[in-house]
Amino acid sequence: MTNTDNTVAVAMRNVSRTYGDPANPIHALRDVSVDIRRREFTAIMGPSGSGKSTMMNVMAGLDEATSGQIWLGHNPIVGIGDTARTILRRTNIGFIFQSFNLVPTLTADENIRLPFVLAGRKPTAEQEAWIAHLVTSLGIRExxxxxxxxxxxxxxxxxxxxxxxxxxxxxxxxxxxTGALDTRTSREVLTLLTTAAREYGQGIAMVTHDPVAASYADRILVLADGRIVGEYRGLDPRQISDLLINLQGAAA
Ligand SMILES: Nc1ncnc2c1ncn2[C@@H]1O[C@H](COP(=O)(O)OP(=O)(O)OP(=O)(O)O)[C@@H](O)[C@H]1O
Ligand SMILES: [Mg+2]
Structure with missing residues (x-):
């Protein structure tokens, strides 16, 4: 794919995710339809319990939608086998989760290289340079x-x-x-994510509660009670925090 490709990275259509007893279900996602595009940095915000992590897990095929359809690029990920889904995930998705999911028996460097090992390929010279840049930018070389x-x-x-x-x-x-990071490192991470979208044409979906972090994104989606209730562009941190405060006021 080229850097000018702004096609859809993930498409969700009428996706619902219900947990628990069918007689008394918890609706974590309700009929969500959304596209996450390449070259675009999307922030996902909303109150605790509004369905943000569920949306990420379902998009990644780590959790199964109760209904609806999801495509990763041109590939449907609902209703395909686990093996096919694992391969699609491995080649197309990078995860940064609340729990870091590092392998405890591998060093930091081995953890970084694990996706290449699993895919049975070696980083190219360009990828090695990119890894070195990331490691240096984030101050973990030592x-x-x-x-x-x-x-x-x-x-x-x-x-x-x-x-x-x-x-x-x-x-x-x-x-x-950026939840566990100091201010300076947070900014570094947000700048790297912006670069990944702008220069390398990747699609980014980032859940955050932080209005400053969200202000780095091109687009902000707001979730409430399992639904997308707003989509915004070009807001500054102050406007974003006002938006969230108003949303909580409306829910109370
Ligand atoms: N495995 C599960 N079993 C039952 N209910 C669940 C499960 N996972 C999530 N939920 C429920 O689904 C709803 C959405 O949860 P989710 O984790 O997506 O929220 P969130 O927006 O990520 O919240 P936070 O900001 O606190 O991380 C919540 O009511 C939660 O309790
Ligand atoms: Mg969450």
Whole structure:
């Protein structure tokens, strides 16, 4: 794919996800239809319990939609087998999750390279240069030989970020990627995500509660009670926090 490709990275149509007893269901997502485009940085906001993590998990094929359809590029991911879904995920998606999901028995460097190992390929020279750039930008070069248990929460988060960005996947799904980071490192991560979208044409979906983090995005989707209730562009942090406060007022 070229850098001018702004086609859809993930398309969701009429997706619902219901948990629990069918007689008394929890509607985590209700009839959500949305596109996440390549070259675009989308922030997903909304109150706790509004369905943000569920949306990411379902988009990634880590959790099964109760109804509706989802495409990763041109490939449907609902109703295909687990193996097919795993392969699609491995080649197309980079994850940065609330829990970092690093492999505890591998060093930081081995964790970063794991997606390449699983895919049975070696990083190209260009990918090696990109990994080196990411590691340096995020200040973890000295920590590469350490196990996750020997790293701080913020350092583990940065390792997970390098791993997700390293292979330049079609889409990066990030659930509160800056939650465990200090201000300076947060800005660095947000700048890298912006670069990934602008220069490398990747699609980004980032869940955040932080109006400053969301202001780096091109587009903000607001979820409430399992539905998309708003879509905004060009807001500054102040406008974003006013929006969230009003939303909570309306729900109370
Ligand atoms: N595995 C599960 N079983 C039952 N209910 C669940 C499950 N996962 C999520 N839920 C429920 O679905 C709803 C949406 O949860 P979700 O984790 O998507 O919220 P969120 O917007 O990510 O919240 P937060 O900002 O707190 O991370 C909540 O009511 C939650 O309790
Ligand atoms: Mg969540």
């Amino acid at each position: 920590r590469l030989g350490h196990l996750p248990s020997e790293l701080s929460g913020g350092q583990q988060q940065r390792v997970a970020i390098v791993r997700a960005l390293a292979g330049r996947p079609t889409i990066i799904l990030a659930d509160e990627p």
